[in-house]
Amino acid sequence: MRPKAKLKVLSRMRHHGEEVLLRIYVRPRPKSLSFVEIRDPELRQLFDNALDLTHYAKSCQRVGRCMRLAVMQDNHWVGGIVLGSTFPNVGVRDQALGLKVYIAGFASRGLKNPWSAKNRDYWECLQTIVNHARTFIFPEFQGRGLGKEAHRLLLMSGVQLWETKYQQRVYAFDTLCDHADSGLFLANGWTHVGETRGFTANYRKPFSLRKGASPSINNASLHPGPTKWQVWVRVVRPELRPRIAGLATLPSAQR
Numbered sequence: 001m002r003p004k005a006k007l008k009v010l011s012r013m014r015h016h017g018e019e020v021l022l023r024i025y026v027r028p029r030p031k032s033l034s035f036v037e038i039r040d041p042e043l044r045q046l047f048d049n050a051l052d053l054t055h056y057a058k059s060c061q062r063v064g065r066c067m068r069l070a071v072m073q074d075n076h077w078v079g080g081i082v083l084g085s086t087f088p089n090v091g092v093r094d095q096a097l098g099l100k101v102y103i104a105g106f107a108s109r110g111l112k113n114p115w116s117a118k119n120r121d122y123w124e125c126l127q128t129i130v131n132h133a134r135t136f137i138f139p140e141f142q143g144r145g146l147g148k149e150a151h152r153l154l155l156m157s158g159v160q161l162w163e164t165k166y167q168q169r170v171y172a173f174d175t176l177c178d179h180a181d182s183g184l185f186l187a188n189g190w191t192h193v194g195e196t197r198g199f200t201a202n203y204r205k206p207f208s209l210r211k212g213a214s215p216s217i218n219n220a221s222l223h224p225g226p227t228k229w230q231v232w233v234r235v236v237r238p239e240l241r242p243r244i245a246g247l248a249t250l251p252s253a254q255r
Helices: 004-024 041-054 091-097 120-126 146-166
Strands: 033-037 065-074 076-085 129-137 172-177 193-194 197-206 220-224 230-235
Touching: 004 041, 004 065, 004 076, 033 146, 041 076, 041 129, 065 146, 076 146, 076 172, 091 172, 091 193, 091 230, 129 146
Parallel strands: 129 172
Antiparallel strands: 033 065, 065 076, 076 129, 172 230, 193 230, 197 220
């Protein structure tokens, strides 16, 4: 699609979504930035279509927990953020946020591999880390610093919305992107902790499959891919950092 045509499509899309948002959420919106969670199917489609036209990674069809947030300013729909369940086995992230304590010595705790479902300590902690999947600002509102402002709001209102929906406190955010010097993250206290090892999911081959179990999109094996993603983290509640004491050990009958 040509740039001018894309801008016209995005403008129509934004105005349509704005009308739906104001019809559903009739309470006055503040002039400063605010979030509205996208729950309406029509709005969700408009939101995803906007991502397809504005974001290099396009829309996010996340398995598991997922929250689409419309960014509003003075009753205008100016952009959006997508949050979701994060990914296991991101080495530099696990090191930076302390999850490595749940991986070390896994065999002595009766685990066949560190990311076994029986490693409850690791998976329960992973649930407290929220993945920032996408941020976009509509072209007509770009250049005003709204992306950085939305990320500042994310650390307060975004955390509250997530915790209310999923009834679990947020320890930290993580994200994978293609820049190690992103101003969007640097401006809001995120830390660049390294890069992935370049593996990608192979959905045709499961990581592990018990006899009689159904295949799962979350159980894909890994193979070398073309991209090493830059990994950023932002701690929200440092008191939730994992502690070494109290790691669960499986009874011998469950090993």
